[in-house]
Amino acid sequence: MEIDFSKLHHNLEDKLTSKMLPHIWCSGCSLGTNLQSLVRGATLTGLDMDKEMVMISGIGCTGRASGYVEFDGFHTTHGRAIPFATGVKTGNPNLEVIVFSGDGDLFSIGGNHFIHAARRKIDLTIICTNNSVYGLTGGQASPTSFEKTTTTTTVVENLRPFNLVDLALGAGADFVARYTSAHFKILPRIIKTAIETDGVAFIDLISGCPAIYGKKNGYPTPEYMVKNFLEASVEIEVKEDGSHLLPENTMMHFDRTKGYTKIPVGIFRRQDK
């Protein structure tokens, strides 16, 4: 028995743009895992990635993702993935449009577009790789950097992070979920549900930047990061009175010496428009 090395390509190789790999992301970065979960989720829908789906990304580490997979895709200007996706969806409503971008892109420079997209209910799937930092530019504070953590632009304790789940619920998104990149087992199914939601679906995908943010703020290695995510995750209990949606119950806790201490995860809202 002899192995044919020409057949050893990755199981998802036909969905990857092989000539662009290996990607530019650092060792242990959650983005690669998230991207794989996305591709697996998209595959589960049974749709043709090339003809029926489009993946739009903004600028930043996450922005480069659309170049690595065989979705039709576009790498837009900083913060503008959502308006671009809105144009695509309204140009051709038969396409499933996925926005895959980062916390800085979607919620700092592009924050206004997010809340309006959620308000409008044009069918989009928005997946935010939320790693609490601007990685590509070297570790500046992002709108989801935690209090008392260190970044290259934190002068005093001036940070108070957005709770993206709370924000999405408030703005009116139809599907709101939060998981971490370490939930790679169930993420594809969550992503499939998000894509199939008729309306605005948002996933706050908690991710790690072990090379920059983690190193300074309590999760110095990728291994520790994955363990930390799983240990800190608490599946929400859906309550009749909706109290599981109160900001204090959706908020994450973070300790700069230990990493995450509480990550409420689960599907917070699911309604078709």
Add this chain to the structure above:
Amino acid sequence: MTELPVSHNKRFDAYVVGKRSNRVFVVDRDRCKGCRICVSVCPYEALAMSTDKTDRGYFYPVENGKCTACKQCLYACPDFVLSVHKVEEVVVGGDKQ
């Protein structure tokens, strides 16, 4: 055990694994960045890091015979390094396109 539990070429390490030795676990060394996530997520402690480095300067995972082809590491890998195939699909003369 088959006569060829592990094969290498310039890019890939292929391990024949699983209880019935019917799966091939593959490490694509070219893409590996040595993050060790695969080692940490493996439920069977089947992986360890190498002692030598890839051409790009990273340590990479090595299988130690305990792999059950459960695919946890494959899903966790951020760099599209790991994959699992059926043996018959990847041997010379196999039936996979």
Add this chain to the structure above:
Amino acid sequence: MKVQMKKQSRALSGRHLDSGNIAVAEGAIYSGLHGYYGYPIAPSTSVMERIVKRLPNLEDPGYFLQCEDEIASITSTIGCSWTRKKAMTATSGPGFSLMQEGIGLAVMTETPLVLVNVMRGGPSTGLPTFPGQQELMQAHFGSHGDYIIPTFAPWSVQECFDLMVEAFNTAEALRTPVFLLSDQVLSSLKEKFVIPEEGALEIVNRAHPGETITWKGEEISEEYVLGMNCFGEERKAFSTGLSHDESGHVDLSAGTFSRMTSRMFSKIEKYQHLLPKAVHHRLDDAEIVIVSFGSTARSAYEAVEIARESGKKVGLFRLRTLWPFPTKELEEVTKDREVIVVEMARDQLTWPVERAILRRVYYIAYPQGVIPPPSVILGKIAEVGE
């Protein structure tokens, strides 16, 4: 009971009395517009208000969206265009400034679209309800990086319609964003314009990869204009604002960057002769040539007519394509003649005119929120004649 609206036709053929903004909207719809993305801003808003009455009610309905800001408008326009649909936006001064980054993205990704800028007086909020021509240079140099975007300027309501059709054809044929610079005077003045029958005007649609299209009887070579692979079609369609190769994938090498950006320039230069030509009025025996465009040229036209009555040999060179600038033509027309540039701006048209003919010219810079009246131009003609 739900009332069944009668579906509207794209070409409202016939005679109309209406404003420039209405003609802009009708020109776009005639050309096959699908997606309009806009944000309210004077004096461009009536384009959007006309579109919203028409576009969703067509036999082949398009899509209208009022965006959260102009940045979203231009970006959604680009997104829509990547589904092989014709898309546009319209704005004025401050909105045009906000759109500049998106315009760069459209250039870099070679996205066909039309952007109408109904000019008002600036800087900043400036004169929201009065005209200006102060975005001539911004249309050329507004976004960062080197580029050239075909830019047209109508002078009448009829030309608002005609040049809108030209703008869409140019965008599709050359796979480029195109600007139409109208102004507040044209946006609101009402005069006659005629919409031809459906099919009477040539309508161009962008090429697929490997397909050759013709425009004004000329074949468009894929050596200059790449066929466009859009979303939802056979192959992976991809592009990025980063330097990229012909497949759209990131390639930051000097060779690729230089090859791609030079082609983006040369495709416009190669087909420059197909863009709307400047209008020569009474230039044959003219001793003084007035150079102007847009609503300002209407005043210059009036001044030429009045000056001619008193025997003064004055003519008008009216630009319809502002960029790329018709350097050679202007050089020939102004040879051994005095030149007066008339504009509602300070040294924006004068600059390329002087650069084209390599000498100083007379000029009327009139950035005062009104078009310079004929009396002012006649005064300058008298001064030059002495």
Add this chain to the structure above:
Amino acid sequence: MRIKVKIAGVGGQGVQLIGKLLAESAFRANLNVVQGVKYEPSTSGGLTVADVTIVPEDEIIGFPYIETNPSILLVLAQRGWDEYKHIVGENTIILADESNVKSLDLEIKHKAHYTIPFGKTAIELGTEKVMNVVALGFMAELLDFKGNYISDNLEEMHPHDSGDSTLLEVAPEKFEESIIDLSLQKFREVNINAFKRGYDMSMSLDIKDHL
């Protein structure tokens, strides 16, 4: 050969509406017409002006505004008069509303001037809002019977237009059509009445003798 009508008033008086109706009526009479619009952002109280230039169909209208010597200057507010009295020329017929223009200081040579109770007539009709349409009716009569007389005199002003004998007539039926098509349903009747009253006022005031 051209007729130039400038209407000046303040926001809320319907200056743009009658400018539009005048232009529309001339358009329906197969004439070439340009209505230049200038406005300030405020909709009420600010100065507002409509310039309507009418020429034969084959002629080009360049400058869309009226710089000097209009054929008719209609002022519905004192501010309108104060702002535009300097443009009056020898061919100008000045029409002013009696109650809104208190001080019509005439310093420049002009053809004729009339102070007409447009506002008062409108109140008699039930709403001051139709003052504009009363004034439009008044102008319409001038344009119907005397339009060519007005414009012929203008040939001295625009000698380059001479030699063209196209009539610049806009019949009152064209105005009534425009009013019906462009008014809101609930104002149609009152607008038509206002138009007719203005038209009759103009007929009874034998203006032609003064010209």
